[in-house]
Amino acid sequence: MQKQKTLTSEFSLKGKGLHTGLNVNVTFWPAPENHGYKIKRLDLDGHVIDALAENVTNTQRGTVLTKNEVQCSTVEHALAALYAWEIDNCLIEIDAPEMPIFDGSALIFSQNIERVGVSEQNASKDYYIVRHKIEVKDETTGSSLIILPDDKFSINVLIEFDSPVLSNQYASLTDLSEFPADIAASRTFVFVREIEMLLQNNLIKGGDLDNAIVIYDRKIEQSEMDSIADSLNLPHANVRELGYVNEKPLVFPNEPARHKLIDVIGDIALIGKPIKGHIIAKRPGHKINNALARMIRKDIKMNDVLPPVYKVGEPPAMDINRIRELLPHRYPFLLIDKIIEIGGDYIVGIKNITVNEPFFQGHFPQEPVMPGVLLVESMAQTGGLLVLNSVDEPERYSTYFMKIDGVKFRHKVVPGDTLIFRIQMITPIRRGISTMKGYVFVGEKVVCEAEFMAQIIKNK
Numbered sequence: 001m002q003k004q005k006t007l008t009s010e011f012s013l014k015g016k017g018l019h020t021g022l023n024v025n026v027t028f029w030p031a032p033e034n035h036g037y038k039i040k041r042l043d044l045d046g047h048v049i050d051a052l053a054e055n056v057t058n059t060q061r062g063t064v065l066t067k068n069e070v071q072c073s074t075v076e077h078a079l080a081a082l083y084a085w086e087i088d089n090c091l092i093e094i095d096a097p098e099m100p101i102f103d104g105s106a107l108i109f110s111q112n113i114e115r116v117g118v119s120e121q122n123a124s125k126d127y128y129i130v131r132h133k134i135e136v137k138d139e140t141t142g143s144s145l146i147i148l149p150d151d152k153f154s155i156n157v158l159i160e161f162d163s164p165v166l167s168n169q170y171a172s173l174t175d176l177s178e179f180p181a182d183i184a185a186s187r188t189f190v191f192v193r194e195i196e197m198l199l200q201n202n203l204i205k206g207g208d209l210d211n212a213i214v215i216y217d218r219k220i221e222q223s224e225m226d227s228i229a230d231s232l233n234l235p236h237a238n239v240r241e242l243g244y245v246n247e248k249p250l251v252f253p254n255e256p257a258r259h260k261l262i263d264v265i266g267d268i269a270l271i272g273k274p275i276k277g278h279i280i281a282k283r284p285g286h287k288i289n290n291a292l293a294r295m296i297r298k299d300i301k302m303n304d305v306l307p308p309v310y311k312v313g314e315p316p317a318m319d320i321n322r323i324r325e326l327l328p329h330r331y332p333f334l335l336i337d338k339i340i341e342i343g344g345d346y347i348v349g350i351k352n353i354t355v356n357e358p359f360f361q362g363h364f365p366q367e368p369v370m371p372g373v374l375l376v377e378s379m380a381q382t383g384g385l386l387v388l389n390s391v392d393e394p395e396r397y398s399t400y401f402m403k404i405d406g407v408k409f410r411h412k413v414v415p416g417d418t419l420i421f422r423i424q425m426i427t428p429i430r431r432g433i434s435t436m437k438g439y440v441f442v443g444e445k446v447v448c449e450a451e452f453m454a455q456i457i458k459n460k
Contacts, residue, residue, distance in 0.1 A: 002086075002124070002125045003120045003121055003122065003123065003124060003125065004033050004034070004088040004089060004120075004121040004122075004123045004124070004125050005085075005086055005087050005088055005089075005118050005119065005120055005121060006030040006031055006032075006035075006087060006088065006089040006090060006118070006119055006121060007028060007029070007030045007087065007090060007113065007116055007117070007118065007119070008030070008116050008117035008118060008119045009030065009116045009117070010027055010028060010029045010030065010116070011027070011028055011112040011113075011115065011116050012025065012026065012027040012028075013025075013026050013027075013028075013100060013102075013108060013109075013112065014026075014100070015100025015101065015102050015108075016100055016101060016206045016211075017073075017074065017096060017097075017098035017099070017100060017101065017205075017206050018062070018074055018098070018101035018104075018188075018204060018206050018207060018211060018212075019061070019062065019073060019074065019098060019202075019203045019204055019205060019206065020073075020096065020097060020098045020205055020206065021205035021206035022096045022097075022098065022206070023096075024094065024095065024096040024098060024099065024100040025094070025095045025096075026078075026092060026093065026094045026095075026099060026100060027092070027093045027094075028078075028082075028090055028091075028092055028109075028112070028113075029090065029091040029092070029093065030089070030090070030091075030119070031089035031090050031091045032089060032121075033088075033089060033121045033122065033123035034089070034123060034126075035088075035089040035090075035091070036050070036051065036052075036088070036089060036272050037050075037051035037079060037082065037089075037090055037092070037269070037272075038050055038051060038090075038091050038092070039051060039065065039072045039075070039092045039093075039094060040091060040092065040093045040094070041070055041072065041094060041095075041097075042093050042094065042095045043095045043096065044070055047067070047068065047070045048067075049065050049066070049067040049070060049071070049072055050067065051065060051075065051079060051092075051269070051270055051272075052270055052271075052272050052297065053267075053270040053271060053272075053290055053293035053294045053296075053297045054294060054297060055067050055270075056270065056290045056293075056294075057071065058073070059285070059286035059287040059289075059290055060201070060203070060286075061198065061203055061204070061286075062074040062075075062076065062286065063075050063076045063266065063267055063270075063286050063289075063290065071097055072094060072097060072098065072099065073097060073098045073099070074098050074099045074101060075099050075266065076262070076263050076266030076267055076286070077099070077101075077105065077106040077109060077262060077266060078092065078099050078106070078109045078266070079265075079266040079267075079269040079270070080106050080109075080179075080262045080263070080265040080266035080269065081106045081109035081110040081113055081179075081184065082109070082113070082269065083176075083265055083266070083268075083269035083274070084106075084110070084176050084179035084180070084183070084184070084265060085110070085113045085114075085118055085176075085179075085180075086118070086176060086274065087113070087118060088121075088125060088274065089121070101188075101206060101211045102211065103187055103210060103211055104187035104188040104189075104211040104212045104213070104259075105184060105185050105186055105187045105188070105251075105259065105262070106183075106184045106185075106186075106262050106266075107184045107185045109184075110179065110180050110184040111180075111184075114180060124343060124345070124346065125274055126273055126274075127273060127274050127275065127276050128271060128273040128274070128275050128276070128277075128296060128300060128306070129149075129276045129277070129306055129309060130147050130148060130149045130150065130275065130276060130277030130278075131149060131444065132149070133146060133147070133148055133149075134146070134147045134292070134295060134296065134299070135147075136288055136291045136292045136295060137288075138287070138288050138291075141283060141285070141288075142160075142282070142283055143282060143283040143284060143285060143288045144281075144282045144283070144288070145264075145279060145280070145281050145282075145284060145288055145289065145291075145292045146279070146280045146281075147275075147277045147278065147279050147280075147292065147296075148277060148278045148279075148280070149276075149277060149278075150276060150277050150278040151276060152175065152176075152276060153176055153274065153275050153276060153277065153278075154172070154173060154174050154175065154278045154279070155172065155173045155261055155264055155265065155278070155279045155280075155281065156170070156171075156172045156278075156279070156280050156281065157170065157171045157172070157257055157258075157260050157261045157264060157281045157284060158170050158257070158281070158282045158283070159256060159257050159260050159283060159284075160282075160283050163191070163215070163217040164217055164242060165215050165216070165217040165242055165243055165244070166189070166215055166217065166256055169254045169256055169257035170254065170257055171183075171254050171257035171258040171260070171261045172261075173261055173265075179265075182252075182258070183258050183261055183262060184262070185251045185252075186251060186252060186255045186256075186258035186259040186261070186262060187211070187212060187213050187251070187255060187259060188211075188212050188213070188259055189212060189213035189214070189215060189255075189256045189259065190204070190207070190212050190213070190214055190215070191214075191215045191216075191217060191218075192214060192215065192216045192217075192218075192220060192225070192228070192245070193217070193218050193220065195207075195228050195231075196224075196227075196228060196231075199228075199231050208233075208234060210248075213244060213246055213250070213255065213256065214244065214245045214246055215243075215244060215245075216239050216241075216242055216243060216244075216245050217242055218242075219242075222238065225237070225239060260281070260284055261281075263284065263285075263286060263289065264279060264281050264284050264289055267286060267289035267290055267293055268289065268292065268293055268296075270290070270293045270297075271293050271296045271297055271300065272297070272300075273300070275296075279292075303444070305439055305446055305449075306444075307420055307422070307441040307443070307444050307445075307446075308340070308341065308348045308420055308422050308441070310340060310348075310350065310418075310420055311340075314340070316338040316339055316340055316350075317338075317339045317340055317341055317342045318338060318339035318342070318385065318389075319338055320337060320338060322339075323336055323338070323339070323385065325394070325395065326384075326385055326388045326389060326394045326395075327381060327384060327385065327388070328395075328398060329381060332357075332358040332359075333377075334381070335351055335374060335377060335378040335381055336349045336350075336351055336378065336381050336382055336385065336421075337349075337350050337351050337352055338350050339382075339385060342385075342386065342389065345386075345424060345425040345428075346386070346422065346423065346424045346425070347382055347383070347385060347386040347421075347422075347423050348420065348421065348422050348423075349378075349381075349382040349385070349420075349421040349423075350418065350419065350420060350421070351378060351418075351419040351421070352418050352419075353370060353413060353414070353415055353416065353417045353418070353419060354415055354416075355368060355415040357370070357415075359371055359374065360415065368414060368415055369412045369413065369414060370412070370413035370414070370417075372407075372409045372448065375409070375413065375419075375440050375447070375448040376404060376407060376448070376450055376452070378419065378421060378440070379421055379423060379438035379439075379440060379448070379450060379452070380399070380401065380438075380452060380454065382421040382423045382438070383399075383423040383434070383436045383438060383452070383454065384399040384454070386423060386425070386436075387399060387429065387434055387454075387456055388456075391456075396458055396459050397456055397457065397458055397459065398456075398457055398459055399454045399455065399456050399457075400454060400455050400457060401452060401453075401454055402433065402453040402454060402455050403452065403453040404450055404451070404452045404453075405450070405451045405452070406449070406450060406451045407448070407449070407450040408448065408449050408450070409447070409448050410445070410446055410447055410448065410449075411442065411445055411446075411447040412447075413440075413442065413447055413448075417442045418442065419440055419441070419442060419447075420440070420441040420442075421438065421439070421440055421441075422438070422439050422441070423436050423437070423438045423439075424436060424437050424438075426451065429456070432455055432456045432457065433453060433454070433455050433456075434453070434454050434455075434456065435451070435452075435453045436451070436452055436453075436454070437449075437450075437451050438450055438451075438452065
């Protein structure tokens with residue numbers, strides 16, 4: 001199990017806001033475990049905005065986060081860099097209502113993260129594991145986002161425009177390690193024909209040829225071009241040929257598509273967890289990106305505890321012979337068949353329920369149901385394996401219940417079910433006492449949960 005990560009030290013940046021035109025100071029700080037991404041407005045009494053999808057209030061030419069009427073906009077490039085570097089926890093302090101745009105890419109954020117370094121923390125990463133297809137569509141625009149199960153995070157992006165300069169482009173990211181070199185430097189883009197409308201909507205006040213790719217794809221009168229330049233405080237230029245009007249050439253032939261990939265990552269980062277899944281984005285934009293992120297957030301809230309992934313054919317972390325070496329239990333009271341995963345503070349075990357279990361003879365002959373007390377015992381045995389696996393001469397130790405709290409039985413367990421146990425230590429072992437939280441799953445359903453305290457005692 002991978003550990004959570006944060007910055008090794010802080011870094012500060014200064015720049016201009018794309019839409020506000022304001023000068024902005026921003027500092028990225030390390031943050032404690034399970035903190036997530038938070039934005040602190042230093043100019044507004046330190047008001048904190050949680051960087052979560054449900055706090056997005058505007059998606060016009062950027063992602064705007066708002067909480068208690070305090071906002072921060074154009075957050076997607078910074079969040080994409082944090083997410084791509086697999087940083088889970090970061091506090092962003094800023095003195096303006098907008099993140100600086102710099103050159104319109106995520107490059108400066110990525111470079112500074114690489115410069116200060118990334119540190120591993122003690123807590124395990126809490127992944128959102130995609131278990132089934134999730135899809136959002138916008139019939140009006142033809143946009144769609146699909147996320148599918150995968151062992152890691154990856155994205156394919158297709159963009160389409162009615163433009164002789166920029167029509168169809170494709171970009172992909174198969175592993176987050178590709179982001180710094182292959183994606184981060186991709187700049188945002190704008191069509192000249194859109195600029196007047198954006199200015200009328202009080203946007204891109206800080207726009208210039210250094211912070212966006214500017215695409216001239218339809219002939220415009222020179223007087224109109226001069227008016228646009230005056231609005232942006234840019235020198236007049238006679239543009240005769242259709243194409244990209246920036247002096248700086250494209251970083252990549254498909255730079256616009258790669259930038260849209262940055263936007264998808266930055267918007268999906270707002271689910272608050274790293275993802276194991278594959279995203280296919282057709283004509284993505286901040287609005288539909290946020291729709292997918294909100295759908296995932298809803299799924300997280302409805303299923304606050306996700307079942308572990310059980311791949312039947314993979315070799316176990318502990319087979320039954322190793323289990324018998326660690327636990328003193330024997331038939332008919334050894335209730336664990338194998339361990340499929342074990343970390344420093346958690347363990348995942350399996351038990352296959354058959355009609356031949358001895359307790360079904362009396363519980364109940366006409367309607368066989370596994371006794372709830374044995375589900376709790378199974379969790380305790382799994383937790384015992386976690387503890388005993390870490391000590392020398394485990395055969396010289398036994399574990400005993402001290403307390404059981406918060407037991408809930410949600411569904412009955414019957415012959416044919418495969419039980420998946422996930423046990424997590426709540427606190428480290430102190431003086432031989434361990435407190436744990438356990439869940440029992442059948443498929444994706446939680447059938448039982450409990451907290452329990454146990455004492456590890458050396459046998460006489």
